[in-house]
Amino acid sequence: MIPSKSLSCLLTLPALALLSLTATALPHPRSASSTASLKLSVRINSNGLKNIAAVDRARFRALQTGGSSSINATNAATIYTADVGVGSPATYYTLLIDTGSSNTWIGAGTPYTKTSTSRDTGGQFSVTYGDGSSVSGEEYTDTVTLNSDLVIENQSIGVASTSPGFYGLDGLLGLGPADLTEGTVTNVNEVPTVTDNLYTQGTIGSEVLGVFFAPASSDDSSGELTFGGYDASKITGNINYVPITSTSPASAYWGIDQSISYGSASILTETAGIVDTGTTLILIASDGFSKYQSATGGTLDEATGLLKITSDQYDQLSSLYFTIGGVTYELTPNGQIWPRSLNSAIGGTTDGIYLVVADSGTTSGSGLDFTNGYCFLERFYSVYDTTNSRVGFATTKYTHATSN
Structure with missing residues (x-):
């Protein structure tokens, strides 16, 4: 949920409200490395x-x-x-x-x-x-x-x-x-x-x-927020950081620059977008989505709004590669499909195979050309660093899971 910056809802109220909203006492002091x-x-x-x-x-x-x-x-x-x-x-x-x-x-x-x-x-x-x-x-x-x-x-x-x-x-x-x-x-x-x-x-x-999420269809469908740092037990390898993008409007949020490839084919050249726990799917600009649809052979399913593929097409899926700050993150074919055990939750058929990459509805160059939502974040640990104005990612034990 993205808060409105419209001034139309504002009322004139006493100035003491300004003071009441500031951070105050130090009730539970901890060490500088505390999480x-x-x-x-x-x-x-x-x-x-x-x-x-x-x-x-x-x-x-x-x-x-x-x-x-x-x-x-x-x-x-x-x-x-x-x-x-x-x-x-x-x-x-x-x-x-x-x-x-x-x-x-x-x-x-x-x-x-x-x-x-x-x-x-x-x-x-x-x-x-x-x-x-x-x-x-x-x-x-x-x-x-x-x-x-x-x-x-x-x-x-x-x-x-x-x-x-x-x-x-x-x-x-x-x-x-x-x-x-x-x-x-x-x-x-x-x-x-x-x-x-x-x-x-x-x-x-x-x-x-x-922020840690596990795939909803896994045997550990849970999540965890770690304040003050990250939980090293949840990751494999290192956290790789990138600065918040300078491109507006993505820069107002947890915005990053990334490119996307399907196999060896470019889907979206490096551009700005956001990381967002409030979005379910992976949304990409319409021109990139058109390339993805053509490459996968998916057909648009009216009930879910998602691309639907056959079992044979699933067997032929290539990985989707997200390059962020020079580091490439592989979203496997299994990571690109909606959990089949949850098809009924989105109005899909029991045996349907639905892709979680969807059309944003706008062409690239808008300053916000993608959203890496929950379906991305369940495969990669994410870190949101206000102190250093950056976002980090790491692989987890679920990055290459086949739970879907």
Whole structure:
């Protein structure tokens, strides 16, 4: 979910709101090398998703224009959530994990329980989505507990009074760059994210986030966030870093430059795009997608919006190669197909074989020509380093898995 920077939702409120949103005390000091992890839960939507590619494209279009795109829980085939405590004593809320947005908010399901640590800032928050809907409500500061090692004092948190599309969830944990909060809360320029405050309050030694996903169809369909660094036990080899791209609008997010090849054939020359846990598929510019479709022989399936291939075509699939900062990451044929055990979750047929590379709907050269979503991130560990303005990747034991 990408927060809107529109000023139309802003109201005039007392200046003290500005002070209430800043990071404060150092309640849980740790060493400079400290890290702490938060386990994630995976949810599979088995209600029958309608055109998964169209959902991701809507998010992509909104993102290109610098707006926000909803992650409608009813339209997400695979989502990761974390149980996050708010208040003292804490009430726990199930929040969607999103590196594509930065506001943290609750109120979609479980009501906000105020405690002695709750403070109404007098501000209002509003995030407008790509489908025209919005989440809005009051902005509070409160104690936020991710786990016993990750406790944040005076975290800015929205309490939604309207929150369409988040059925079955309580809100969102925003893990994107802080700049994405600009214009979303009244009377402040931007608000510190949970990662900002963990660092500022001395809980973690560096403003770094490691993200691990396992394929949904594997025997370990789980995830983990590591704040302050990365979990070396989850990777094979080294973390390879690249700077945040300088190309707009990708530069506003966790944006990188990469090229893509199918076998030895170029699909997309080096260009800018983003890494995003809130997108399910791998989206690429229309001209690159046309080359990919031609190379694989896939036909567009109207029900899912994905390319569908035969068993014989699957046997002939080549690997897809992502070159990022001079390092090439191989997405094997098995990594290019939707988990067949989850076909019903996207409205597909039981025996269908669907490719997870989809058309972004725009031609290359837009400044945001691809999104490496969940289907990429389940094969590669990712690191988001605010301190050094860079993104890193590493292989995992699932990089060459055949679980799909």
